Structures are given as structure tokens and as C-alpha cells.
Amino acid sequence: MRFRWSNFILFLGYLFLYFPLVCIVIYSFNESRFVASWTRFSLKWYKTLLSNPIILRAAVTSLKVACLSATVSVVLGTMVAIIITRFKRFRGKTIFVGAITAPLVMPEVVMGLSLLMLFVGMEKIFGWPVGSGTTTITIAHITLTLSYVTMIVQARLHDLDMTLEEAALDLGASPLKVFFVITLPMISPAIVLGWLLAFALSIDDVVIASFVAGPGATTLPMIVFSSLRFGISPEINALATILMTVLSIGVIIFAVWVHRKESKVRSGK
Amino acid sequence: MYRIEERIISWITEIAKKISGRNILIAIPSIWIFLFFICPCLILVKISFSESLIASPPYTSLIDWMSGYMLQVRINLGNYMVLFTDEMYIKGFVTSILIAGTSTICCLMMGFPMAYAIARSSEKFRSILLMLVVLPFWTSFLIRIYAWIMLLSPCGFINSILMKFHLINAPLQLMNNSFAACVGIIYAYLPFMIFPLYSAIEKIDYSLIEAAHDLGSSPIRAFFSIVVPLSAPGIYAGSVLVFVPAIGEFVIPELLGGAQTLTIGRLVWNEFFGNMSWPTAASLSIVLLIFVVFPIAFTQRRKEIKLLSRD
Incomplete structure (x- = not known):
């Protein structure tokens, strides 16, 4: 595929928008408390989060x-x-x-x-x-x-x-x-x-x-x-990941619902 | 006696005649807005003219019945005078305007190429690309700011990567300065810039640009003499949508800006929660509204309000 400036700009733009959020999700599964070291995959922070009254x-x-x-x-x-x-x-x-x-x-x-x-x-x-x-x-x-x-x-x-x-x-x-x-x-x-x-x-x-x-x-x-x-606190990473998932799913379900409704109206006509 | 009763009855029937479905429908939201939007604003104005007091509530009342028939009205302009003489508040306004202005310009420089690229992409992808711009907006605001704390803090992502590859010896001070506050504002409000820009650029007739190319103008010249003037409404709307919320922003400068980036939003917060000085907090808010927010918002909204309130 030919290199196009517009694709490059879009890539950079979306990288800026999504990279910080992806970081949160990845580090919510890090066992270590520190960003500097990735020890291993764990659900520890989700557990501490869900047991915090x-x-x-x-x-x-x-x-x-x-x-x-x-x-x-x-x-x-x-x-x-x-x-x-x-x-x-x-x-x-x-x-x-x-x-x-x-x-x-x-x-x-x-x-x-x-x-x-x-x-x-x-x-x-x-x-x-x-x-x-x-x-x-x-x-x-x-x-x-x-x-x-x-x-x-x-x-x-x-x-x-x-x-x-x-x-x-x-x-x-x-x-x-x-x-x-x-x-x-x-x-x-x-x-x-x-x-x-x-x-x-x-x-x-x-x-x-x-x-x-x-x-x-x-x-x-x-x-x-x-x-x-x-x-920084890893519990917040876990909480953020949960919130992001729930809200994104809500928005996507809504988008699909609207799309179906509109195509129904169109086919009805 | 009968007369008074008759008059009361006719008065009641007059009101009863006005109670139609339509008026009830108008009344319900009007009462809500009056109670919880207009009243608070009036109270804010009132308290901004009162004096600070160590009591509950911590301000004096403007109107007092003295003994006998003396009505005393005390209006205190000191809260406003302080704002224009104390260096801290003047600095606060300057900092806020600088941070909001820089972020708006950066948003424009980042948003314009993106909006242009989206508008020129094939129709199939356009709605997906736009959806991807708004999706971060639906994740929590605090979490988006938190993401930048994680990237920028001394033991955060960027510093630990740089340290790992021995590019730096000591962590860089990326956070707790006005740079970080600007980055946070740009990140949070970029979608507000892209949307109006996109809808302005999308309407531009591409054949105009082709014609300019055919007539021998350079791409840069064609861009500045065709695309920019034609997308001016989008540039204006996007800038207002970023600048206005950025100027009163509290959370971003508080979390990313550190102690020295004292914006007006933070000053209001500190006056209220820290100094318990309600009158100063109120007068700061009023000045912020009258001198900064309303003039900018009004020019933009006037068109829309006209559009909304027409018959």
C-alpha cells in the first residue's frame, strides 16, 4: 500500500487518543505496584478493588x-x-x-x-x-x-x-x-x-x-x-478498566440498536 | 362584602382558565430552572457583595432591620476590589487564559489535520473514524486524566522507559507544571475541536481545491486561501468549545498542574474549601463569568439561541 500522509496523521491522532487508555488496561493486570516493572499477569488488583467496601x-x-x-x-x-x-x-x-x-x-x-x-x-x-x-x-x-x-x-x-x-x-x-x-x-x-x-x-x-x-x-x-x-494506584487501573468496558459496551449496543432501527425504517419505506 | 368574594372568584376562574395542558407543560421545567439555576445565580451575586464572617453560614446578610424603622443595606465591594489588587488573583486569571489559549491552539493544530483526513477518507470508514474520536469521551473524564498521571509522573511510563534504555539518569519533571496541565486539557477536549472542524471541512467542495491546483497554486497556498477561510465557522466553534470549558477547568490543573499552576477554577475551590471565604469565592466566580465566559459564549450562542427560540 502506498504511503499516504492522511493515514499517517490519522494513525498519530488515534495513537494519542488511545495509547494512554490502553496503558491503563495493560497495567491493571500487572502484579507489581510499579509501572517500571512488569512482573506477571494477575487479577490481584481486581480482587482488592472488589473487596474494598x-x-x-x-x-x-x-x-x-x-x-x-x-x-x-x-x-x-x-x-x-x-x-x-x-x-x-x-x-x-x-x-x-x-x-x-x-x-x-x-x-x-x-x-x-x-x-x-x-x-x-x-x-x-x-x-x-x-x-x-x-x-x-x-x-x-x-x-x-x-x-x-x-x-x-x-x-x-x-x-x-x-x-x-x-x-x-x-x-x-x-x-x-x-x-x-x-x-x-x-x-x-x-x-x-x-x-x-x-x-x-x-x-x-x-x-x-x-x-x-x-x-x-x-x-x-x-x-x-x-x-x-x-x-498512581493499581486499584484505580482496575476500576478504570471496568468502567471503560461497561461504558463502551453501552455506547456500542446503542450504536448497533440505532443502526438496526434506521435500516428497518429505510427498508420499510 | 359580596364584591370582594366575587372578585376572588373571578380571579380564581381567570387562573383556572390559564391552566391548560400547554401552560402546565411550560410551568414544570420553568419552575425547575428558576429554582435550581436562576436562584443559585442570584444568591451567588448576593453573597459576592456580603462580608466574610466566622459563623454558619460564613457571610453577613445585605439587608438588616435595625431597631425602630431603620432598614440597613450594606453592600461590600471589597471582595471585588481584592481581585483587582491582589497579585495572586491577577496571576490566576493570566495563568488560566494562557493555559486555555495554548491548549486551544494546540487542539486546533492537532484537530485540523485529523478532521481533514477524516473528511477526505472514504465514506465507508468515515462514521467509524468519527465514532473512534468520541469513544474516549465516553470513558470517565477522571480516568483520562489519570492515564496521563500514569504516563507523566516521575515513576510513570515515559520516565521508566527512558531510564530503562539509559537515555536519562534521573526522571524528568514532566508533571506538576503548566505543560502537563495543557496536555491534559488537549487530551480531554480534542473531540470538541474535531467535530465542528469535520462538519465544516466536509462541506467544502473539493473541486475548488483541484481548480486551484490546476491553475498552478501550490498545495500550501491552496490550503490557506481555500480550505482555511471556508472552514472558519468550524475553527471558531471548535475553539470556543475548547476554550470556554478549559478556562474554568479545575480537575486537570489540580491533578496535573502541581502547586504553582493556580488557575481561577482552583482559586475558587481553595477560597471555598481552604479559606472558607464564601464571598471571595462568589466574587471570583462572578468575575470569571462576566469577563471571560459569557462574552465568548454569548457570541457563539446568540446564533443558536435565535435559531432555537424562533417560532
Whole structure:
């Protein structure tokens, strides 16, 4: 094969993107604690990881927060997307859209700080919600991921053919029925993608969670972050490998599902 | 008496008339955004004007009822004055802008050839190549930073390889400096650069470049007078997408940058967690938003918001 510059550039680019991750996976199977010496293949670090109760408890907390916040965020985000794309102008629509998109450019530190100040103020007045551990993290993550979900669902709604919905409305279906029977199945890939992205963002967030976490609520990234401050640790290699595998499998399953769905639609036509 | 009751009843029916499915649908997310996005921002502004206090919560209130009918409003501008006079904060802003700027330029230099190569590759591979660009983005952010700690730290991968082949005697100081912080930011945000560049380059009509070649222009000239101007929207969008999150970044400078790379993100964090000075942390955040993030983001978003909020 002839040498081509573009292939060489792509090779270098993907090497830069993937080499660090491959290193993590390889060294998670190294028996030695040190990167300098490869002693032999072992699953030791996976064992120590899975017998660490602090990490396991944090993982469960993170999963709960991520599932709950992604689900609420998808429901709210779909509502917002419908309001933006399907509703005529109403008073305050520009402010509404601006407030929805603003969290996308807010630095995490500022968002965490401002939400914490709100929660402290609310605690003083209502005696809620700082006391209840993960509630504050969930609320913060919903607010953070809402804008991302909205962007994804709204882009899909924008591309959709509106005539089907209009036809159903003309034939006397209620708006709710039109949404559940016609719109929802057509935007389902975007909703699933939005859920996955919200889940990934939530399970990944360390800054906002550190600010707003109530007493006793520790998420997985918070533990990983504090252990990274002390440098390399092989348990984190193992944890990273597990997380990468799970998330990549999730994304690939999603991609295959969308591909099948789309080819079905195409062949149906 | 009847009059008042009638008026209340008509008022209630007026509200009831407005309760339609449509308005409820608008109300639910609006309430959420108001409570958990707009309110926190207002509180942030409020606290940035208060004074630090050793109490819980550690700040004074702006408005006080004094004895009798005295209403006292105390607005403290000291938190802002400190930011413009204390060298540490000015340095923090300069460091942040330098690191974010360098990383953005490096991302552009790395992302452009990649995006160009992807856009010019055969249609069959294009979606796979793009998918491969996003896939690292789906692995945890912390883990991607951790990967670089493993490569760059004194007993990390690069140093141990170099030591093994006796190229160096003592480990190189690759980590805990602004270089490492830049590398981390480039690595984390490269996909954000490649995507807008790709979609701009993909639209370029390749026959224009061929025409330039036929008319005798050198490949370099053709590149700078055709490809670069036509992909300008992508360059702009990609740069904003990298620069804006990079400027407020906390985790990367904290883990890779070492003690001397004090960015604004880290200063906010330190003021809050270290010094317990909520008002200073709040005023730093406000300055960061008003002078850096919003002006850049606004120029980019204005178009999109217009697009979104049209009828």
C-alpha cells in the first residue's frame, strides 16, 4: 500500500487518543505496584478493588444518583425540547431558552458553588435538603445534564417531519396521545442517547458533587479523585478498566440498536 | 362584602382558565430552572457583595432591620476590589487564559489535520473514524486524566522507559507544571475541536481545491486561501468549545498542574474549601463569568439561541 500522509496523521491522532487508555488496561493486570516493572499477569488488583467496601458503597451511591438524575433529566429535557420546537412564542421564551443553554458554558466550579449556596439557604429556611445525603447531588446533576439532554432531543425533534403529528391531530387524537403514539417512538433514539449522556456526565462528575454532597454521601469520582492526589494506584487501573468496558459496551449496543432501527425504517419505506 | 368574594372568584376562574395542558407543560421545567439555576445565580451575586464572617453560614446578610424603622443595606465591594489588587488573583486569571489559549491552539493544530483526513477518507470508514474520536469521551473524564498521571509522573511510563534504555539518569519533571496541565486539557477536549472542524471541512467542495491546483497554486497556498477561510465557522466553534470549558477547568490543573499552576477554577475551590471565604469565592466566580465566559459564549450562542427560540 502506498504511503499516504492522511493515514499517517490519522494513525498519530488515534495513537494519542488511545495509547494512554490502553496503558491503563495493560497495567491493571500487572502484579507489581510499579509501572517500571512488569512482573506477571494477575487479577490481584481486581480482587482488592472488589473487596474494598468504601469503593463498593460509593459505586452504588453513584449508580443510584446517575440513574435517577438521568431519568428525571430525560423527562424534563424532552418537555423543554417540545416547548422549544413545537410551541409558538410565549412571554419569556428567549429567557427560557437562554437559561436552558447557560449551564453548558458555566464552569463546573461556579455551578457547584452557586448550587451549594442555594442548598445552604434552603436548609436554613426549610430544614431541607442538605441533611438527606444524595438528594442535593441528584438535583445538581439533573440541572447540569438537563441542557445536554435538551440539545440532543431538540435536534432530533427539529429534523422530524411534523406532518405526521399534524395529521394525527387533525384526525382528532389528543395532543398527549399524539406524543405517546407518534412522537415518542420517533425520538426514542435521541431520548436513549440523552439518557446515556446524562448518565455518563453524572457518574463522572467530581467537582459539583464535592461542593453539594451532604454528610455521608460520597460518590465514586470523589473517592477516585482523592486517591489520584496521591499518585498512581493499581486499584484505580482496575476500576478504570471496568468502567471503560461497561461504558463502551453501552455506547456500542446503542450504536448497533440505532443502526438496526434506521435500516428497518429505510427498508420499510 | 359580596364584591370582594366575587372578585376572588373571578380571579380564581381567570387562573383556572390559564391552566391548560400547554401552560402546565411550560410551568414544570420553568419552575425547575428558576429554582435550581436562576436562584443559585442570584444568591451567588448576593453573597459576592456580603462580608466574610466566622459563623454558619460564613457571610453577613445585605439587608438588616435595625431597631425602630431603620432598614440597613450594606453592600461590600471589597471582595471585588481584592481581585483587582491582589497579585495572586491577577496571576490566576493570566495563568488560566494562557493555559486555555495554548491548549486551544494546540487542539486546533492537532484537530485540523485529523478532521481533514477524516473528511477526505472514504465514506465507508468515515462514521467509524468519527465514532473512534468520541469513544474516549465516553470513558470517565477522571480516568483520562489519570492515564496521563500514569504516563507523566516521575515513576510513570515515559520516565521508566527512558531510564530503562539509559537515555536519562534521573526522571524528568514532566508533571506538576503548566505543560502537563495543557496536555491534559488537549487530551480531554480534542473531540470538541474535531467535530465542528469535520462538519465544516466536509462541506467544502473539493473541486475548488483541484481548480486551484490546476491553475498552478501550490498545495500550501491552496490550503490557506481555500480550505482555511471556508472552514472558519468550524475553527471558531471548535475553539470556543475548547476554550470556554478549559478556562474554568479545575480537575486537570489540580491533578496535573502541581502547586504553582493556580488557575481561577482552583482559586475558587481553595477560597471555598481552604479559606472558607464564601464571598471571595462568589466574587471570583462572578468575575470569571462576566469577563471571560459569557462574552465568548454569548457570541457563539446568540446564533443558536435565535435559531432555537424562533417560532
